[in-house]
Amino acid sequence: MSTKRVTLADVAARAGVSKTAVSLILNNRPGSRLSEDAVARVQEAAEALRYRPNPAARSLRLGRTTTIGFISDEVTVTRFASAMIRGLLDVADEHDHGVLIAETGQHPKRFEDALEFMIDRQVEGIAFGSLTARQIDLRPLPATIRTVGVNCTSDTLQATVLPAEEVAGRAIAQSLLDAGHRRIAIIGNAPIACSDPRISVTIPFRLEGINAALRDAGVDPVAVLDFEEWEPWHGYDATSELLRSGTPFTALICLNDRIAFGAQQALQKAGLEVPQDVSIASFDDDEIASYMRPGLTTARLDYEQMGRRAMELLLGTDTPEGQHLVPMEVQVRGSIASLA
Known part of the structure; x- marks a missing residue:
């Protein structure tokens, strides 16, 4: 099988027109005054021969x-x-x-x-x-x-x-507030990430949105659990700690979906069901969010x-x-x- 690149000359020979005409037609240059029949023949020939423009020549012609x-x-x-x-x-x-x-x-x-x-x-x-x-x-x-x-x-x-993390933070907190929740805990506050832009430039805004929505509603979080890594086992440990503390809560805002997955496991181990006993909202829309049962309400990181x-x-x-x-x-x- 030949690997020779199809050229303008090949297309021109098959279509029965000049190389200049082929170039004018394939590059959609205005004012060529070529007949509709010629245009159709060139396009059909280019498709039949699987013509592709030479990128180097095209770059020289276009100057980019x-x-x-x-x-x-x-x-x-x-x-x-x-x-x-x-x-x-x-x-x-x-x-x-x-x-x-x-x-x-x-x-x-x-x-x-x-x-x-x-x-x-x-x-x-x-x-x-x-x-x-x-x-x-x-x-x-x-x-x-x-x-x-x-x-x-x-x-x-x-x-x-x-x-748009701040808007998302507000929306997630508001989804719980609109459902009547007032005893809300935040799982995954990250003080170091919030102070070092080399770790994160957006997490501070995510938290700012959450806190602004709660503040506007006159609600203080019943607990804020800090940790810097956001993996399922951190969510599991933090939620287990919250349950052992005896702090009453009806909802969790988890700073990402992996934390939320771990939180749900801790709740289930304690005999609590989501959302009947505790509601959860989160961020990112990681693949894990749609696999959880029930599915996780979360703000999609698009x-x-x-x-x-x-x-x-x-x-x-x-x-x-x-x-x-x-x-x-x-x-x-x-x-x-x-x-x-």
Whole structure:
């Protein structure tokens, strides 16, 4: 089987027109004055021969590479966050751009190597992605390269795309308040993460939204349990501790779904049912949230929409700038019972 690239000349020979006519038609150039029959023959020939434009020649003609770079820490290897790449690729495809992807695992040398790789290939822009919303170290880049942070920030980025955490925090707390809950405990307060942007730039806003909603309702949390890691066993231990304390509560706000999963296990071990005895609301909409029984009401961390928005900024007509917040829609499931 031949691997020879199909050329404009091949398409022209099959369609019975000149190479110039093929170029005018396939590149949608106005004013070509070619007949509808010629246009149809060229399009049919290109499809039959599976013609693909030569990217190098196209870059020379357009004066740009139509290529975007994406450098992430561990987004590509994490199923929960990989939707970010899908969003980036979908928008790039809509604009006939390609994407070069590099994963660094948070290793500084890999990051610099990936950055040099992208610069050497003259990408038009670079999206920097992170699994967790944090501040990254990024040196100043050439002014010709557009830069957007996806779920991350840096003083050298032109724009950032982040989840709208404060609004989500308010919405999750309000979902419990609207159901009549007033004895609410918060599981997963993270003092260190809230004070160090290299750990998180958004968790403080998540908590601020929760506390603002409770404060507006005249409700003080009955308990706030602090810990920095958010895994199921932390939720299990914290909820077990809360139960042993004898503090009365009817609802838990868990700072992520993995904590909520552990909390539910602790409640079940104590003979309590969700939501009949205790309601739970959470954040992220991790895959585990829909597997829980009942399903977990949670605010979705929409990686796909963050990816889409970042690529839209990179490919827009204006230089990207400022902070752009992507809504975290509350996924209403069965983990909240009404006390009314």
